[in-house]
Amino acid sequence: MEMARNITVAVLASGSGTNLEAILLEIERGVLPVVVVAVISDNPDAYALERARKRDIDTRVVDRKDYPNRGAFDSAILEAVRESGAELVVLAGYMKLIGDDMVEAFRGRIMNIHPALLPCFPGEQGVLDALDYGVKVSGVTVHFVDEGLDTGPIIVQRAVPVEEGDDVESLHARIHQAEYVAYPEAINLFAQGRLWLDGRKVRVLPPGGAQT
């Protein structure tokens, strides 16, 4: 009998990696059928690397400073991902844009998580921008990566109400909690083969449902 095979995932992270931790915890609980084969960072000091080392997951640092230009750095990231053999690339607080060659090579196979309800408040300061705008509801978006900044097809969104007196820290803390649910959910849908790209829309097939 053929055994079900877990999808292989490379996680790219530049910072603390609490989303990575949440994903690893779900894998360890046995509810997320994927295996993280590499954690790749552009930041040698990223705590995400430490979280991976503690679990004997392969780590790789690709530091922009070691490359003469952006193109060479982008190629090194793509090479690191290819060498990992990952089928899915998960950006978890990765603070660099993905090069066009990698977007092309992995279209529909790179996910990002953003701390706002896209298409509102893209970019590095999504939480602050939402607060400054005065929205009453913000949230989390998991999307496939395309050539733009936070513009790719949306997979999962979760709303997070803004509370009176919120600052960036308090709102981001609640958004983080929503991220720890939304990201494993999106990865799980991918692992089950239930995501289908239909132009810029992501269709979610029913459990066990086949694409027609």
Ligand code: GRF
């Ligand atoms: C998250 O809020 C994510 O939405 C954004 O960067 C943050 C990363 O946090 N892209 P962490 O490193 O996973 O703790």
